[in-house]
Amino acid sequence: MKRIALLACAVALVAAAAGCGPARAGDGNLVDDWAMLTAAKVPEPTAGSCWSTTASTASAAASVAMIQQPCDMDHVFETVSVGHFTGAAEKSTNPPVAAALATAWTECDQAASDYLGGEWQGGRVWVVVTAPTARQWEGGARFYRCDVGALRSEAGMLDPRKTTMKGAVAGDLKLGCGVLVGTTQDSWDDITPAKCTDPHDAEYVGTVSSPVKDYPADEKAYDAAFGKACETKLLSYANMSRTSWNSQKALYYGYWMTGDEDEWAAGNHSARCYAMIEKKKISRSLKGAGDGQI
Numbered sequence: 001m002k003r004i005a006l007l008a009c010a011v012a013l014v015a016a017a018a019g020c021g022p023a024r025a026g027d028g029n030l031v032d033d034w035a036m037l038t039a040a041k042v043p044e045p046t047a048g049s050c051w052s053t054t055a056s057t058a059s060a061a062a063s064v065a066m067i068q069q070p071c072d073m074d075h076v077f078e079t080v081s082v083g084h085f086t087g088a089a090e091k092s093t094n095p096p097v098a099a100a101l102a103t104a105w106t107e108c109d110q111a112a113s114d115y116l117g118g119e120w121q122g123g124r125v126w127v128v129v130t131a132p133t134a135r136q137w138e139g140g141a142r143f144y145r146c147d148v149g150a151l152r153s154e155a156g157m158l159d160p161r162k163t164t165m166k167g168a169v170a171g172d173l174k175l176g177c178g179v180l181v182g183t184t185q186d187s188w189d190d191i192t193p194a195k196c197t198d199p200h201d202a203e204y205v206g207t208v209s210s211p212v213k214d215y216p217a218d219e220k221a222y223d224a225a226f227g228k229a230c231e232t233k234l235l236s237y238a239n240m241s242r243t244s245w246n247s248q249k250a251l252y253y254g255y256w257m258t259g260d261e262d263e264w265a266a267g268n269h270s271a272r273c274y275a276m277i278e279k280k281k282i283s284r285s286l287k288g289a290g291d292g293q294i
Contacts, residue, residue, distance in 0.1 A: 042132065042141035045082055050075040050164075051147070058126035058149050058156040059260070066130075074160040080115035081146045083107055085131075090142050095131040098265040101144075104129045105266040108146035116148060116169040121207035121258055121270050123169035124151040124159070124193070129266065153178075154256050154272075155190040175204035177285065180276065186219065188254070191274065199281035202254070202274050205230075205237035210269040215261045226255040230273035237287055238275065244291035250278045251294040 050071040055061040061077070069075060083104055089096045096104070112120040112127045120127050126149040132141035150173060152159040165173065177196040182189025194200040208229035216222040230253045235245055245251075254276045259268040275286050277294060286294070 042136045042139045044141075044143050045079050045145050047079055047081050049079040049145075051077040051079070052160070053077070053158070056158060058128075058151065058158055061149065061158070062128070071164055072162055074162060076158040076160050077147045077149045078115075078165050079145045079147055081108065081111035083144050083146070085142045085144060095134060095137045096144075097131070098262040101129050101131070101266040104131075104144050104146075105263070105268060108144075109268070111146045112148050113169075115166055116173075117167035117171070118169040118174075119207060120148065120169060121272055122175055122204070123173040124153070124175060125149060125165070125169065125173055126151055126156065126158075127258075127268075128263075153181075153190050153192045155181075175272070178202045178204075178274075179281075191256070196285040197283055199283055201277040201281045203286050205253075205273050205275050205286075206233040207258075207270055207272055208233060208255075210271070212269070215264045222255075225269075226257075226271045226273070227253075230255045230271070233273040234275050239288045239290050241291055248294055250280060252276050252278060 045068070048071070049068055050073075051066040051068055052073075052075050053061050053064050053066050055064040066077060071078070084090075085092075085096060085104070089100050089103070092100065108127065108129050109120075112125075116123060116125065128147050128149070130145040130147050131137075132143065148165055150159040150161055150165055150168070151157060168174075175193075177194050177198075177200040178191040179194050179200050180188045180191055180202050191202050196203065208226060210225035210229070212221075212225045214221075216225050231245075234240070234253045235242065252275075254274045255271040256274070257271045259266075259270070282294070
């Protein structure tokens, strides 16, 4: 339609010129002097773009369209980098998923930490590789976005904001102390943020990445993937000896995986490690606490 409109204008201009000036010679072809319009192309996003969604949780956002809008308006995701699929992923008939996102995930993992100002797992954030939709893929799109989302807590509730997340892992999204929610003998439902000077029973002590190839299928596999590594993180964080650790009555460790099974297949094997306190709360940080009884 756009080309037709351009040609109509050209004809109108020629007719007007013929009515008020001397005739000019031409080749009689009205279209050969017009450049061909470029083929339609799916517009690519840019780093720094901000997005809103009707989804309330990070996990649900994958199935809901995101809407781009100014970063000084409420948004929950930001694009930290944009890359392009190559090789087998580029030639696929469908947008890549799971293991086919491995190369993209490696780039996204580093880009997210660079953008956020520190190891992204150390913040209340969700990191995701966003591939084109099926329709965009059919239209020739081969880009992917590395997106980071702000969270209210570990359970993945999205936290709309009007300021950029750039550098926020060293600022307002930094993980610290928290309060356990929905605890049972072997698990918990969430950790809500709390000041370390306020009563709390959990504290982030670091992130580990499991060398295990297969996604953990049960509690035993989860502990094999993360247990010893998180225990080591806790002891290092608290500057606690193994002897003191073995005598603790209320202190234990826990871990929270940062991705699902598809993300594991793509290469995200990380989990956040927490020091946890059973049946009581404290109002101080455990960082460098030493060998005292908690």
